[in-house]
Amino acid sequence: MMIEGFNSDGVITVNRVLLRPGFTVDDLEERVALLCENVKTWHSETGFIGGFVCLNSGMISNEGSTVGQAVASPLAGREALIVTFWRSFEEHEQSHRSPTFQPLFRQVLDLCENGNEEIAYTMLWQGKAYSPDEAKAAQRAKTDHAA
Numbered sequence: 001m002m003i004e005g006f007n008s009d010g011v012i013t014v015n016r017v018l019l020r021p022g023f024t025v026d027d028l029e030e031r032v033a034l035l036c037e038n039v040k041t042w043h044s045e046t047g048f049i050g051g052f053v054c055l056n057s058g059m060i061s062n063e064g065s066t067v068g069q070a071v072a073s074p075l076a077g078r079e080a081l082i083v084t085f086w087r088s089f090e091e092h093e094q095s096h097r098s099p100t101f102q103p104l105f106r107q108v109l110d111l112c113e114n115g116n117e118e119i120a121y122t123m124l125w126q127g128k129a130y131s132p133d134e135a136k137a138a139q140r141a142k143t144d145h146a147a
Contacts, residue, residue, distance in 0.1 A: 002126045003085055005049050011089045012121040015082040018075065018114040025055060028080060028111055035104040039084070042100055047091025051084035089120050 019028060032053050039048050058076025073079075086092040095101060109116055130138055 002128045003050060006085045006123070006126070007087070008123055009088075010049065010123065011086045011092060012123060013084045013086065013092055013118050014121065015116060015118045016114065017080045017082065017108070017112050017116075019078045019080075019111055020113040023111045025077060025080075028108075029053075031104070031108045031111060032080075032082060035101070035108055038098075038100055038104050039095060042098060043091075043095045046094065047087040048095065049085040049087065051082070053080060053082050055080045092120070 017028065019025070036051065036053070039051075055077065056073055056075045056079035058072050060071065060073055062071075084092070086095075096105070129135075
Protein backbone atom coordinates (compact mmCIF):
# COMPACT_ATOMS: atom_id res chain seq x y z
CA MET A 1 0.00 0.00 0.00
CA MET A 2 1.53 3.29 -1.09
CA ILE A 3 -0.80 5.65 0.79
CA GLU A 4 -0.77 4.42 4.36
CA GLY A 5 -4.26 4.12 5.80
CA PHE A 6 -6.01 4.48 2.44
CA ASN A 7 -8.26 1.49 1.83
CA SER A 8 -9.75 0.39 -1.47
CA ASP A 9 -13.17 1.75 -0.49
CA GLY A 10 -11.81 5.28 0.09
CA VAL A 11 -12.23 8.26 -2.20
CA ILE A 12 -9.74 10.57 -3.88
CA THR A 13 -10.74 14.12 -4.72
CA VAL A 14 -9.02 16.26 -7.33
CA ASN A 15 -9.31 20.03 -7.70
CA ARG A 16 -7.74 21.67 -10.74
CA VAL A 17 -6.67 25.27 -10.18
CA LEU A 18 -5.76 27.65 -12.99
CA LEU A 19 -4.28 30.81 -11.49
CA ARG A 20 -6.00 34.05 -12.46
CA PRO A 21 -3.76 36.73 -13.95
CA GLY A 22 -2.34 38.87 -11.16
CA PHE A 23 -1.88 35.95 -8.73
CA THR A 24 1.35 34.06 -8.16
CA VAL A 25 2.33 30.56 -7.13
CA ASP A 26 3.31 32.10 -3.77
CA ASP A 27 -0.30 33.29 -3.37
CA LEU A 28 -1.52 29.80 -4.16
CA GLU A 29 0.95 28.11 -1.81
CA GLU A 30 0.03 30.41 1.07
CA ARG A 31 -3.73 29.99 0.69
CA VAL A 32 -3.61 26.25 0.05
CA ALA A 33 -1.25 25.75 3.02
CA LEU A 34 -3.79 27.42 5.32
CA LEU A 35 -6.59 25.33 3.85
CA CYS A 36 -4.64 22.07 4.12
CA GLU A 37 -3.58 22.82 7.70
CA ASN A 38 -7.25 23.37 8.54
CA VAL A 39 -8.23 20.03 7.02
CA LYS A 40 -5.43 18.20 8.85
CA THR A 41 -6.36 19.85 12.15
CA TRP A 42 -10.13 19.47 12.03
CA HIS A 43 -10.67 16.42 9.84
CA SER A 44 -7.85 13.96 10.59
CA GLU A 45 -10.28 12.25 12.98
CA THR A 46 -13.25 12.53 10.64
CA GLY A 47 -12.12 10.89 7.41
CA PHE A 48 -9.12 12.80 6.04
CA ILE A 49 -6.19 10.48 5.28
CA GLY A 50 -3.75 12.68 3.37
CA GLY A 51 -3.12 14.64 0.25
CA PHE A 52 -0.75 16.60 -1.90
CA VAL A 53 -0.62 19.66 -4.12
CA CYS A 54 1.37 19.66 -7.35
CA LEU A 55 2.22 22.38 -9.86
CA ASN A 56 2.43 21.96 -13.62
CA SER A 57 6.19 22.00 -14.28
CA GLY A 58 5.78 22.71 -17.97
CA MET A 59 7.50 19.52 -19.04
CA ILE A 60 5.58 17.19 -21.34
CA SER A 61 6.62 13.59 -21.79
CA ASN A 62 6.93 12.87 -25.47
CA GLU A 63 7.52 9.23 -24.55
CA GLY A 64 4.24 9.02 -22.64
CA SER A 65 2.06 11.29 -24.78
CA THR A 66 0.16 10.36 -27.90
CA VAL A 67 -1.31 13.77 -28.71
CA GLY A 68 1.63 15.29 -30.55
CA GLN A 69 5.14 16.21 -29.69
CA ALA A 70 4.77 19.41 -27.71
CA VAL A 71 7.85 20.52 -25.84
CA ALA A 72 6.27 22.64 -23.09
CA SER A 73 2.89 23.07 -21.46
CA PRO A 74 1.37 26.53 -21.85
CA LEU A 75 -0.04 26.16 -18.31
CA ALA A 76 3.38 25.81 -16.66
CA GLY A 77 3.42 27.59 -13.33
CA ARG A 78 -0.32 28.42 -13.62
CA GLU A 79 -1.99 25.04 -13.17
CA ALA A 80 -2.05 23.10 -9.91
CA LEU A 81 -3.82 19.98 -8.70
CA ILE A 82 -5.02 19.59 -5.13
CA VAL A 83 -5.44 15.88 -4.43
CA THR A 84 -6.89 14.54 -1.18
CA PHE A 85 -7.58 11.05 0.17
CA TRP A 86 -10.62 10.30 2.35
CA ARG A 87 -12.21 7.30 4.05
CA SER A 88 -15.52 8.15 2.38
CA PHE A 89 -17.16 10.68 0.10
CA GLU A 90 -19.66 11.55 2.83
CA GLU A 91 -16.83 12.49 5.22
CA HIS A 92 -15.25 14.62 2.52
CA GLU A 93 -18.53 16.43 1.90
CA GLN A 94 -18.98 17.04 5.63
CA SER A 95 -15.52 18.63 5.80
CA HIS A 96 -16.60 21.20 3.21
CA ARG A 97 -19.55 22.19 5.40
CA SER A 98 -17.21 23.07 8.25
CA PRO A 99 -17.41 26.75 9.26
CA THR A 100 -13.61 26.87 9.63
CA PHE A 101 -13.11 25.43 6.14
CA GLN A 102 -15.42 27.61 4.08
CA PRO A 103 -13.64 31.00 4.48
CA LEU A 104 -10.28 29.45 3.59
CA PHE A 105 -11.82 27.60 0.64
CA ARG A 106 -13.29 30.84 -0.72
CA GLN A 107 -9.85 32.47 -0.53
CA VAL A 108 -8.43 29.68 -2.71
CA LEU A 109 -11.36 29.99 -5.13
CA ASP A 110 -10.57 33.70 -5.52
CA LEU A 111 -7.32 32.60 -7.24
CA CYS A 112 -9.09 30.32 -9.71
CA GLU A 113 -9.59 31.43 -13.28
CA ASN A 114 -11.52 28.23 -13.98
CA GLY A 115 -13.94 28.25 -11.05
CA ASN A 116 -13.82 24.92 -9.31
CA GLU A 117 -14.94 21.41 -10.04
CA GLU A 118 -13.86 18.82 -7.51
CA ILE A 119 -14.11 15.32 -8.91
CA ALA A 120 -14.14 12.24 -6.68
CA TYR A 121 -12.38 9.08 -7.83
CA THR A 122 -12.11 5.55 -6.51
CA MET A 123 -8.78 3.75 -6.44
CA LEU A 124 -8.21 1.07 -9.04
CA TRP A 125 -4.54 0.47 -8.26
CA GLN A 126 -1.78 1.82 -6.06
CA GLY A 127 1.73 0.60 -5.54
CA LYS A 128 5.25 1.60 -4.78
CA ALA A 129 8.53 0.66 -6.36
CA TYR A 130 10.23 -2.60 -5.51
CA SER A 131 13.34 -2.57 -3.36
CA PRO A 132 16.48 -3.39 -5.39
CA ASP A 133 16.33 -7.04 -4.27
CA GLU A 134 12.60 -7.32 -5.03
CA ALA A 135 13.14 -5.78 -8.47
CA LYS A 136 15.86 -8.28 -9.33
CA ALA A 137 13.65 -11.18 -8.15
CA ALA A 138 10.72 -9.89 -10.24
CA GLN A 139 12.95 -9.51 -13.28
CA ARG A 140 14.25 -13.08 -12.84
CA ALA A 141 10.70 -14.41 -12.50
CA LYS A 142 9.60 -12.59 -15.67
CA THR A 143 12.63 -13.84 -17.59
CA ASP A 144 12.26 -17.41 -16.34
CA HIS A 145 8.47 -17.77 -16.54
CA ALA A 146 7.12 -15.24 -19.03
CA ALA A 147 5.50 -16.76 -22.07
